[in-house]
Amino acid sequence: MTPKVSIRGLYKIFGADAKSLVPLVQGGMDKATLLDQHRHVLGLQDINVDMQPGEITVIMGLSGSGKSTLIRHLNRLIDPTAGEILVDGTDVMSLDGDALRQMRQKRMSMVFQKFALLPHKTVLENAQLPLSVQGAERKQQDEEGRKWLARVGLDGFEGRYPAQLSGGMQQRVGIARALTANTDIMLMDEAFSALDPLIRTDMQNLLLELQKELQKTIIFITHDLDEALKLADHLVILKDGAVVQQGEPQGILLNPADPYIEDFVSDINRARVLRVRSVMRPLSRDSFDGDVAANSNLEDMIGLSDGDTSLTYRVMDGDEAVGQLDMKDLVKALVPRVSGQDTAA
Amino acid sequence: MARYDAFFDTLGLRDWCDADKTDAPLSMAQLLAQAQGDGGEVETPGLPFPSLDELHQACSKIGQTRDLTEGLENGFLSIRSELKYVLDPITQPLSWMLDGTLFVFESAPWWVMMPALLLLTWFVSRSRAVTWFVTFVLLFFAFIDHYEVAMQTLAIVFVCTGISVAFGVPIGIGMSKSDTAQRSIVPLLDLLQTLPTFVYLIPLIFLFPVTESKLYGIAIILYAIVPVIRLTDLGIRLVDKDVIEAANAFGLTSWQKLTRVELPLALPNIMAGVNQTIMMSLAMVVIASLVSAPGLGVLVLRGIRALDLGVGIVAGLGIVLLAVVLDRVSKAALNRVDTRAKTK
Ligand SMILES: Nc1ncnc2c1ncn2[C@@H]1O[C@H](COP(=O)(O)OP(=O)(O)OP(=O)(O)O)[C@@H](O)[C@H]1O
Ligand SMILES: [Mg+2]
Numbered sequence: 001m002t003p004k005v006s007i008r009g010l011y012k013i014f015g016a017d018a019k020s021l022v023p024l025v026q027g028g029m030d031k032a033t034l035l036d037q038h039r040h041v042l043g044l045q046d047i048n049v050d051m052q053p054g055e056i057t058v059i060m061g062l063s064g065s066g067k068s069t070l071i072r073h074l075n076r077l078i079d080p081t082a083g084e085i086l087v088d089g090t091d092v093m094s095l096d097g098d099a100l101r102q103m104r105q106k107r108m109s110m111v112f113q114k115f116a117l118l119p120h121k122t123v124l125e126n127a128q129l130p131l132s133v134q135g136a137e138r139k140q141q142d143e144e145g146r147k148w149l150a151r152v153g154l155d156g157f158e159g160r161y162p163a164q165l166s167g168g169m170q171q172r173v174g175i176a177r178a179l180t181a182n183t184d185i186m187l188m189d190e191a192f193s194a195l196d197p198l199i200r201t202d203m204q205n206l207l208l209e210l211q212k213e214l215q216k217t218i219i220f221i222t223h224d225l226d227e228a229l230k231l232a233d234h235l236v237i238l239k240d241g242a243v244v245q246q247g248e249p250q251g252i253l254l255n256p257a258d259p260y261i262e263d264f265v266s267d268i269n270r271a272r273v274l275r276v277r278s279v280m281r282p283l284s285r286d287s288f289d290g291d292v293a294a295n296s297n298l299e300d301m302i303g304l305s306d307g308d309t310s311l312t313y314r315v316m317d318g319d320e321a322v323g324q325l326d327m328k329d330l331v332k333a334l335v336p337r338v339s340g341q342d343t344a345a
Numbered sequence: 346m347a348r349y350d351a352f353f354d355t356l357g358l359r360d361w362c363d364a365d366k367t368d369a370p371l372s373m374a375q376l377l378a379q380a381q382g383d384g385g386e387v388e389t390p391g392l393p394f395p396s397l398d399e400l401h402q403a404c405s406k407i408g409q410t411r412d413l414t415e416g417l418e419n420g421f422l423s424i425r426s427e428l429k430y431v432l433d434p435i436t437q438p439l440s441w442m443l444d445g446t447l448f449v450f451e452s453a454p455w456w457v458m459m460p461a462l463l464l465l466t467w468f469v470s471r472s473r474a475v476t477w478f479v480t481f482v483l484l485f486f487a488f489i490d491h492y493e494v495a496m497q498t499l500a501i502v503f504v505c506t507g508i509s510v511a512f513g514v515p516i517g518i519g520m521s522k523s524d525t526a527q528r529s530i531v532p533l534l535d536l537l538q539t540l541p542t543f544v545y546l547i548p549l550i551f552l553f554p555v556t557e558s559k560l561y562g563i564a565i566i567l568y569a570i571v572p573v574i575r576l577t578d579l580g581i582r583l584v585d586k587d588v589i590e591a592a593n594a595f596g597l598t599s600w601q602k603l604t605r606v607e608l609p610l611a612l613p614n615i616m617a618g619v620n621q622t623i624m625m626s627l628a629m630v631v632i633a634s635l636v637s638a639p640g641l642g643v644l645v646l647r648g649i650r651a652l653d654l655g656v657g658i659v660a661g662l663g664i665v666l667l668a669v670v671l672d673r674v675s676k677a678a679l680n681r682v683d684t685r686a687k688t689k
Contacts (some may be wrong), residue, residue, distance in 0.1 A: 103596075114587045181595065
């Protein structure tokens with residue numbers, strides 16, 4: 001599968017003389033030293049990420065790790081210091097003013113943490129913005145705007161102003177606006193971080209539901225591991241502007257690459273996040289205590305087995321047996337790995 | 346013997362100083378002193394450093410303070426015709442606009458003028474109370490026979506505010522887009538705002554005949570344009586960075602960004618600037634009556650000149666009333682745009 005977006009050797013250094021400092025950073029100088037000796041801020045270093053079409057790529061990291069900086073490179077709200085960003089095979093650095101605007105209008109849309117709606121426009125006018133910018137016909141603007149507002153659960157609110165809506169509803173407008181643009185790629189910078197937990201869960205579910213239907217390439221930023229694990233097909237973990245680990249979320253959870261990530265994943269409710277397919281072994285026996293779906297989570301399994309660790313189940317993906325699950329392995333997987341030890345055999 | 350003779354002697358400049366010594370151009374102080382019969386010494390405030398006049402006494406090569414002002418005047422006079430050649434045609438439309446609007450405001454019968462003004466009030470303020478207030482004030486002016494002068498003042502304020510906004514808003518936009526522009530324009534605005542209002546009139550009187558209405562028009566505009574420029578610049582710079590970023594992310598052109606995002610969001614600030622501009626034009630139009638601007642100011646001036654207390658006070662109160670009216674109407678308009686942007 002060719003990636004939809006691919007980032008190659010991306011560096012970003014903030015400061016007047018950024019270009020000349022790239023070799024130093026490539027030579028291993030870290031963020032603190034760079035700031036100390038050269039008064040430049042290291043934003044990103046040596047980022048290499050492929051984002052597959054139809055997948056949600058989640059970029060996670062603590063505050064200041066460079067998440068916003070990274071996502072803003074994709075539509076070139078920020079220009080890189082070195083490296084390339086390929087969207088559908090085109091280097092976005094090669095786009096000039098007009099072509100860049102075309103790309104922002106037609107190929108990627110964005111949802112913002114603080115919603116960034118136009119306060120003097122109605123909800124409908126906000127949702128129509130991408131089309132009205134492109135000069136689409138009134139009728140089409142109206143239809144599309146209403147359609148997507150209804151899709152995110154906002155019919156009846158078309159004539160209101162953003163300030164009259166709650167945060168969750170405002171972000172629905174933000175999502176409707178991004179959907180109206182009808183782009184393949186959607187960038188979401190901490191889109192749900194400003195919302196309270198219940199609404200947040202609603203919005204995550206809405207996003208997953210939309211995604212099932214629309215199959216967009218979504219790049220989602222968060223600092224919340226639960227959110228990341230829930231949404232991610234591909235998880236990228238950033239620290240101080242560098243990728244510390246990336247891959248399938250279950251894999252990262254079971255095999256954290258360094259203490260920083262172990263720390264991160266230690267507080268997670270593993271039983272709810274881990275899936276049977278991630279802890280099963282290859283088939284090696286004939287009799288089982290029952291069949292389970294590869295995608296059920298471990299919490300369900302504990303309920304099913306009633307806590308009995310002597311049982312072994314056959315794991316089914318549809319009609320096909322793909323492996324076996326020993327409840328003892330399951331229990332081991334629930335304990336986070338501590339640095340230096342290996343729990344799983 | 347002057348105080349600083351020794352200084353020039355020790356420097357060996359005596360010959361240079363006395364090269365073409367004449368006793369002719371004396372300062373007024375010296376003339377007075379001579380008349381009183383002593384040696385023509387300048388009365389000095391006794392500062393520990395020399396003044397131009399004192400140095401001149403010791404060494405006639407050094408000019409007097411009087412020469413400084415004279416030099417300025419001559420300098421100005423020498424470029425006057427060139428300045429006039431450039432400025433006269435550019436500013437001529439201002440005269441036409443002022444004269445035209447004055448003509449309309451003076452000659453339109455009250456039953457056209459009053460409804461028109463009230464409609465305008467209603468249109469910009471959408472407030473019943475404000476419209477009633479304006480009705481009352483207009484009737485009051487008619488009642489005390491000041492209707493015509495009030496209309497003259499109003500006409501001048503309208504034209505000057507209109508031109509200030511027409512130039513001020515684009516200048517403000519330019520400033521908000523470029524830090525260099527902002528850095529170079531701000532001192533100029535500071536200067537315009539701190540110059541005593543009378544000082545504006547001085548160079549203008551040299552340039553244009555007092556009978557030309559653009560003379561006072563320029564003075565008023567220079568004074569009143571400052572707030573609308575400043576607040577347009579400020580308003581655009583204060584627009585939420587996130588919204589600007591969203592505009593960029595959705596591929597708006599600079600023009601779309603300006604007209605759909607920046608100006609609408611800056612509008613409350615711009616309107617506050619317009620309000621101040623109106624008030625400042627009104628203040629200046631009174632002073633401009635010194636250079637033949639018609640209106641209420643003329644009556645105030647007459648009150649001062651002829652010590653005609655009553656005329657002056659009534660006209661003064663009229664100006665206050667007009668100020669309140671203009672302020673209320675423009676504030677009402679400001680509130681209207683302000684609430685629309687925030688909540689309902
Ligand atoms: N314009 C800039 N000039 C200088 N430094 C910057 C600039 N923008 C970002 N940085 C620095 O780059 C680093 C990464 O910032 P970024 O905003 O990408 O972090 P983030 O991961 O999005 O954090 P948060 O979760 O707080 O949004 C920070 O150290 C920040 O101070
Ligand atoms: Mg951020």
